[in-house]
Amino acid sequence: MLGIRKLDIFITKQFGMLFMGTFFICQFVLMMQFLWRYVDELIGKGLSLDVMAQFFWYMGLMLLPQALPLAILLSSLIVFGNLGESSELTAIKAAGISLMQAFRPLIVIVMIISGISYFFQDVVYPKSNLSFYQLLISMKQKSPELEIPEGIFYDGIPGSNIYVQKKDLNTGMLYGIMIYRQTGGFEDQAIILADSGMMQSTEEKKHLVLQLYSGEWFENMRSQELANTATVPYRRETFSSKRIVLEFDSGFNLTDMNEVAGDARAKSLSMILHDLDSLKEFNDSVGRAYYRDAKQYYFRGPEYRGNDSLKLVKKLAGDTSSFDSLYAQQTDSKKQATVKNALQSVQQIMTDMEMKMEYAKYLHRNYRHHKIEAIKKFTLALSCIIFFFIGAPLGAIIRKGGLGVPVVVSVMVFIVYYIFDNSGMRMARDGQWEVWFGQTISTIVLTPIAVFFTYKANKDSTVFNIDLYKNIAMQILGLRQKRYITRKEVIITHPKYKIDVSLLRKISEEIEAYSENHKLLFWPNPIKVFFHAGDDYEIERICNALEVAIEDLGYTRDVRLIAELNQYPIIYPNAHTRPFRKKWMNIITGLCLPLGVFFYIRMYRFRLRLYKDLRTIRQVSDRIIPRAMDLSAQRKELKRQEELKEQEALQKQLEALGSKTT
Numbered sequence: 001m002l003g004i005r006k007l008d009i010f011i012t013k014q015f016g017m018l019f020m021g022t023f024f025i026c027q028f029v030l031m032m033q034f035l036w037r038y039v040d041e042l043i044g045k046g047l048s049l050d051v052m053a054q055f056f057w058y059m060g061l062m063l064l065p066q067a068l069p070l071a072i073l074l075s076s077l078i079v080f081g082n083l084g085e086s087s088e089l090t091a092i093k094a095a096g097i098s099l100m101q102a103f104r105p106l107i108v109i110v111m112i113i114s115g116i117s118y119f120f121q122d123v124v125y126p127k128s129n130l131s132f133y134q135l136l137i138s139m140k141q142k143s144p145e146l147e148i149p150e151g152i153f154y155d156g157i158p159g160s161n162i163y164v165q166k167k168d169l170n171t172g173m174l175y176g177i178m179i180y181r182q183t184g185g186f187e188d189q190a191i192i193l194a195d196s197g198m199m200q201s202t203e204e205k206k207h208l209v210l211q212l213y214s215g216e217w218f219e220n221m222r223s224q225e226l227a228n229t230a231t232v233p234y235r236r237e238t239f240s241s242k243r244i245v246l247e248f249d250s251g252f253n254l255t256d257m258n259e260v261a262g263d264a265r266a267k268s269l270s271m272i273l274h275d276l277d278s279l280k281e282f283n284d285s286v287g288r289a290y291y292r293d294a295k296q297y298y299f300r301g302p303e304y305r306g307n308d309s310l311k312l313v314k315k316l317a318g319d320t321s322s323f324d325s326l327y328a329q330q331t332d333s334k335k336q337a338t339v340k341n342a343l344q345s346v347q348q349i350m351t352d353m354e355m356k357m358e359y360a361k362y363l364h365r366n367y368r369h370h371k372i373e374a375i376k377k378f379t380l381a382l383s384c385i386i387f388f389f390i391g392a393p394l395g396a397i398i399r400k401g402g403l404g405v406p407v408v409v410s411v412m413v414f415i416v417y418y419i420f421d422n423s424g425m426r427m428a429r430d431g432q433w434e435v436w437f438g439q440t441i442s443t444i445v446l447t448p449i450a451v452f453f454t455y456k457a458n459k460d461s462t463v464f465n466i467d468l469y470k471n472i473a474m475q476i477l478g479l480r481q482k483r484y485i486t487r488k489e490v491i492i493t494h495p496k497y498k499i500d501v502s503l504l505r506k507i508s509e510e511i512e513a514y515s516e517n518h519k520l521l522f523w524p525n526p527i528k529v530f531f532h533a534g535d536d537y538e539i540e541r542i543c544n545a546l547e548v549a550i551e552d553l554g555y556t557r558d559v560r561l562i563a564e565l566n567q568y569p570i571i572y573p574n575a576h577t578r579p580f581r582k583k584w585m586n587i588i589t590g591l592c593l594p595l596g597v598f599f600y601i602r603m604y605r606f607r608l609r610l611y612k613d614l615r616t617i618r619q620v621s622d623r624i625i626p627r628a629m630d631l632s633a634q635r636k637e638l639k640r641q642e643e644l645k646e647q648e649a650l651q652k653q654l655e656a657l658g659s660k661t662t
Contacts, residue, residue, distance in 0.1 A: 023071035061128035076391035084399030393457035497632030530590025
C-alpha cells in the first residue's frame with residue numbers, strides 16, 4: 001500500500017503541473033477564438049483599460065467550463081504518454097499494479113474538477129454571462145460612426161435611420177447617404193439625400209454632428225391646422241454643404257440589465273426549472289388565444305364550419321343564382337374593386353398568420369433554449385470525466401509524450417465532440433430533434449469510445465497498430481505486398497532440391513488441372529457468392545504446398561535462385577470466392593446492394609488476378625526447376641568430392657600409422 005500511495009502522489013504531481021499549463025493554453029485559445037467574433041466592437045472605440053479588463057474577465061469566466069474538458073484530455077494524454085515513452089508505465093505494470101489502479105488518484109481529481117465545472121455553470125456562468133452581454137451591448141452603442149454598416153439601414157440613433165452605400169475607414173468619409181428622420185409622428189418625416197458626409201461626436205459626447213455635402217432635404221410641413229386636410233405640403237431644399245446635429249449620448253454607459261436578464265444563459269438551474277413551467281403555461285395560453293381568434297374570425301358560428309363561405313353567404317342571402325353570373329354582371333371598375341378587396345383580405349390574413357407564426361416560433365424556441373441550458377450544465381461537467389477516460393488510455397496506448405502527438409489527438413477528439421455537440425444543440429434549438437437527444441448526442445457518441453479505449457489499454461491491446469490497419473486496407477482494396485526473400489547469413493540445413501523440384505512439378509500439374517476445371521475468366525453466380533459457403537480448399541492446399549517449397553528453397557546460397565523465388569506472387573486463397581469468411585457477413589453484404597456490387601466486382605478482380613498468378617507460378621517454376629536441378633547436381637558433386645577427400649585423408653592416416661608400426 002505504501003508503494004501505491006507514493007505512486008499516486010507521483011502521478012498526481014505529474015498531472016497537476018501539466019493540467020495547470022494546458023488549462024491556461026486551452027483557455028487562451030478559446031478566448032482568442034471567441035474574441036474574433038467581437039473584434040469589431042473593440043477596435044477604435046476608445047475604451048478604457050478597466051472596461052477592457054472587465055470584458056476579458058467575464059469572457060474568461062464564461063469559457064472556463066469549456067476549457068476544463070480539453071485541458072483534462074490533453075494533460076492526461078501527455079502524462080501517460082510520457083510514462084509509456086520512458087518505460088515507467090511498463091515498470092508499474094511489472095510491479096503488479098494495473099492501469100486502473102494507476103488511474104485511481106486522477107479519477108478522484110477529475111470528479112472534483114467536474115463538480116467545479118458544474119458549480120461554475122450554475123453559479124458563476126449566469127452572472128458572468130449577464131455582465132458580459134450587458135458590457136457588449138454597451139460597447140456596440142459607443143461611437144456609432146464606426147458602427148454604421150454598408151448597404152443596410154442603421155437604426156442605432158434614436159429617431160433616425162441612416163443608410164450608407166460606402167464608407168472609407170481611413171478618412172471617415174461616408175458616401176451615398178440616405179437619412180430618414182422622424183420628428184413628430186409617422187407622417188412627420190424628413191428624407192435627406194447626400195453624396196457624401198462625415199459623422200463625428202461632440203466633445204461632451206452628448207450629440208453627433210453630421211456634415212453633409214451635395215444633397216437634398218425633403219420634409220413634410222404637417223401641423224395641427226392641417227391635420228384634417230387631404231393635402232399635406234412639403235419642403236424641398238437643395239444644399240451643397242449642411243451640418244446636422246443629432247442628439248445621442250456616445251459615451252460609454254452600461255445598458256439596462258433587463259435587456260439580457262431573460263436569456264436562459266443568464267439563469268441558474270433552479271431559475272430555469274422555475275421558469276420552464278411559466279414559459280410552458282404562457283406558450284399554451286398564446287396558442288389557445290390564437291386558436292380562439294382564428295375560430296372567431298374564420299368560423300363565426302357552428303353553421304360556418306366545414307362550409308364554403310361563398311355558398312354560405314348565398315344561402316343566407318336567399319339567392320339561387322351563380323356567383324360567376326353575379327360577378328359577370330358587374331362593371332369593370334366594380335370587378336376590379338371586388339378582386340382588390342378580396343386580395344387585400346387574403347393578404348391581411350396571411351400577414352396576420354405569419355406574424356403569429358413567427359411569434360409562436362420565438363416562444364417555443366425560447367422554451368427549448370431554457371431546456372438546452374439546463375441539460376448543458378450536466379453534459380459539460382460529465383464531459384470532463386469522459387475526456388479523461390479517452391485521454392489517459394490513449395496516452396497509455398500511444399506512449400508518446402510531449403506536445404506533438406498528444407496535441408494532434410486532442411484536437412481531433414475535441415473536433416469530433418464539438419461537431420456533435422454544436423450540431424445537436426442547433427437541431428434541438430430549431431425543434432428538429434428532441435432537446436434531450438440533441439444535447440446528449442456528443443456524450444452518447446464519446447462514452448462508448450472512452451469505454452473501448454479504457455478496455456483496450458487495460459488489456460494491453462494494440463489499438464493503433466499501423467501495420468494491422470494497413471494490411472486490412474490493402475485486403476479491402478485488393479492491394480498486396482511483394483514477396484521479399486533475402487540471402488541467409490547463416491545456413492544450418494541446405495535445401496532439399498530434389499524434393500522441392502518434385503513438389504514444384506506436382507504444383508504445376510495441379511495448377512494446369514485447376515485452370516481447366518475452374519472458369520476464372522467468367523463472372524460467378526451472385527447467389528453462390530453471398531448466400532452459400534464457397535471456400536476454395538483446392539487452391540488453398542496448392543498455395544500452402546507452394547509456400548513450403550519456397551521456404552525450403554529460401555535457404556539456398558544462390559543469388560539467382562533467390563531472385564527467382566521473389567517472382568512468386570502472394571495469393572489470397574479465398575478472396576476470389578466470397579468477400580468474408582463468415583456467412584452472416586456475406587449475407588448482409590449481399591443484401592446491401594451498393595456494398596454488394598462493390599465486393600462482387602472486387603471478387604471478380606481477384607479471380608482475374610488468380611488466373612494471372614497461376615500462369616506466373618508455372619512460368620517461374622519452369623525457370624526454377626532447371627536451376628534447382630543444377631544446384632542439386634552441384635551439391636551432389638560437391639558432396640562426392642568431400643567424401644573422396646575424406647577417404648583420401650583417411651587412407652593417408654592409415655598409411656602413416658602402418659609406416660610407424662613397421
